[in-house]
Amino acid sequence: MSVHGNLQPLSWESEFFGLQTAKLQLASEAPLITEAMLACHALVQAKVPAANVAQLDALSQLGFQFVEGEMDCCLAITAQDGLPAVPQRWRVANTDSLDSVRDIARGAFSLSRFRSPWYQPGDSGRFYTLWAEKAILGTFDTHCLVIQGTDAQPLGFVTLRSIAPGEARIGLLAVRPDSTGQGVGKKLMIAARQWCAQQAISRLYVATQSSNIAALNLYLASGAKLVSSAYWLYR
Known part of the structure; x- marks a missing residue:
């Protein structure tokens, strides 16, 4: 099977990682992709539905090499989600939380597609730290919710953004290392559902790596249903 698509340069990623990067957007009506076209970039990413075995073989x-799987889930949000039986200690993070959220994000995403041998050690931590920061500033994900401990310091955070009328997506969810195993992830999911109900959002999406079984179990236990799966490949 031949591969047809368009190569989309990823300018921001190229500059951030110091690696000329493009993403292959697969499309049957697009031009035939050749090795010479791919060789113009230091790294080319492709995301393929898991069921498309023929396309995976062609890549x-x-x-192209397998990097990571991705599982996408969806939660149905109802008005009841805005009326919890037990009040949750969460708030929308502001710039006062920047340092704490950065510290959590820096070491929370070891299961990442931004890993060696394709990226340098530390790149993943830098990437997700900036992502969390942008969520607080409202320049990528638009909101960052934090669960506060008794000392008012964040125990974990979750970032969100609207993606369509009535729909939102979780970008990042992370728990402070010394707070794992204490139900903070569950509280973050409740906070995200409450926020969605307050915003009249009826569907909340969240994706995770297929290797991150703990995250997938959290989302399913929170009421999410698996709606799609895909594979990331790099060349």
Whole structure:
């Protein structure tokens, strides 16, 4: 099977990681992709539905390698989500929380597609730290919710953004290392559902790596249903 698509340069990622990067957008009506076209970039990413075995095989023939799986889930939000039986200690993070949220994000995402041998050690931590910061500033994800401990310091955070009328997506969810195993992840999911109900959002999406079983179990236990799966490949 041949591979047809368009190569989309990823300017921001290229500059941030110091690695000329493009994403292959697969499309049957697009031009035929050749090795010479791919060789113009230091790294090319492709995301393929897990069921498209023929496309996966074709990309393998062009030198693409498996990096990580991705599981996408969706939660149905109802008005009842805005009326919890037990009040939750969460708030929308502001710039006062920047340092604490950065510290949590820096070491929370070891299961990441931004890993060696394709990226340098520390790149993943830098990437997700900036992502969390942008959520607080409202420049990528638009909101960051934090669960506060008794000392008013964040025990964990979750970032969100609207993606369509009535729909939102969780970007990042992370728990402070010394607070794992204490139900903070569950509280963050409740906070996200409450926020969605307050915003009249009826569907909340969240994706995770297929290797992150703990995260997937959290989302399913929170009422999410698995709606799609895909594979990331790099060349």
